Amino acid sequence: MATFFKPMVSTLFAMAAAWGGDLSMYRNFQLGADLAVVAKQAREDPSQAKVIQSRPTLIQELGWRPQPGDPSSQAKDIVFSFYQGQLFRITVNYDRYELDGLTTDDLVEAISVTYGDATRLAVPNSVGYGDHEEVLAQWHDSTVRMDLVRFSYGRDFKLIAVLKTLEAPVEASMVEAARLDAQDAPQREAARIAKEAETERARLDKVRLANKAKFRP
Numbered sequence: 001m002a003t004f005f006k007p008m009v010s011t012l013f014a015m016a017a018a019w020g021g022d023l024s025m026y027r028n029f030q031l032g033a034d035l036a037v038v039a040k041q042a043r044e045d046p047s048q049a050k051v052i053q054s055r056p057t058l059i060q061e062l063g064w065r066p067q068p069g070d071p072s073s074q075a076k077d078i079v080f081s082f083y084q085g086q087l088f089r090i091t092v093n094y095d096r097y098e099l100d101g102l103t104t105d106d107l108v109e110a111i112s113v114t115y116g117d118a119t120r121l122a123v124p125n126s127v128g129y130g131d132h133e134e135v136l137a138q139w140h141d142s143t144v145r146m147d148l149v150r151f152s153y154g155r156d157f158k159l160i161a162v163l164k165t166l167e168a169p170v171e172a173s174m175v176e177a178a179r180l181d182a183q184d185a186p187q188r189e190a191a192r193i194a195k196e197a198e199t200e201r202a203r204l205d206k207v208r209l210a211n212k213a214k215f216r217p
Helices: 002-018 035-042 104-115 164-214
Strands: 050-053 059-064 075-083 086-094 119-125 133-140 144-151 157-163
Touching (some): 035 059, 035 075, 035 086, 050 164, 059 164, 157 164
Antiparallel strands (some): 050 059, 119 133, 133 144
């Protein structure tokens, strides 16, 4: 059984080594880089970045799927998150089938080859993540934190690198966006109802004219 898993572990070691040893780097993607630069490196159209929120500050996401044969092809997909056009988070979602049979220790060991010793959590926690996500290990330097996260209900893993200096501004921005949305909710609902009423009036006027022209008593 150990012989069967050895090639996968070796691939993870090779993949980790290709990342470059700097926590702020995933392959050739640099945390803090502009959206245009990241999109060019990923060969994606920057206009395809999804707007997560537009106020009080702009937060966007750009998805990327590695091609077969790419050193990071064990990733199912990668999401680049931008705050005001600056890359502040890289989320690598692993393909569960590519990691089938590997243990948490295998993953931590492979990643640590490049990024140094990990901080292992005695009790996995979900601080900063969803209720069904557990942080298993972390790597730190002065500017970046990298988390190895597992979904508690399955065998899905993801690796998240985040720029520490932007964590607080992003969180504050998202809280304010939620407040603004809640504040504007009654006005948006009234506008929606008014628009639906206008659309219905226009429909009835059109139907009325058609039916009036053909009506015979």
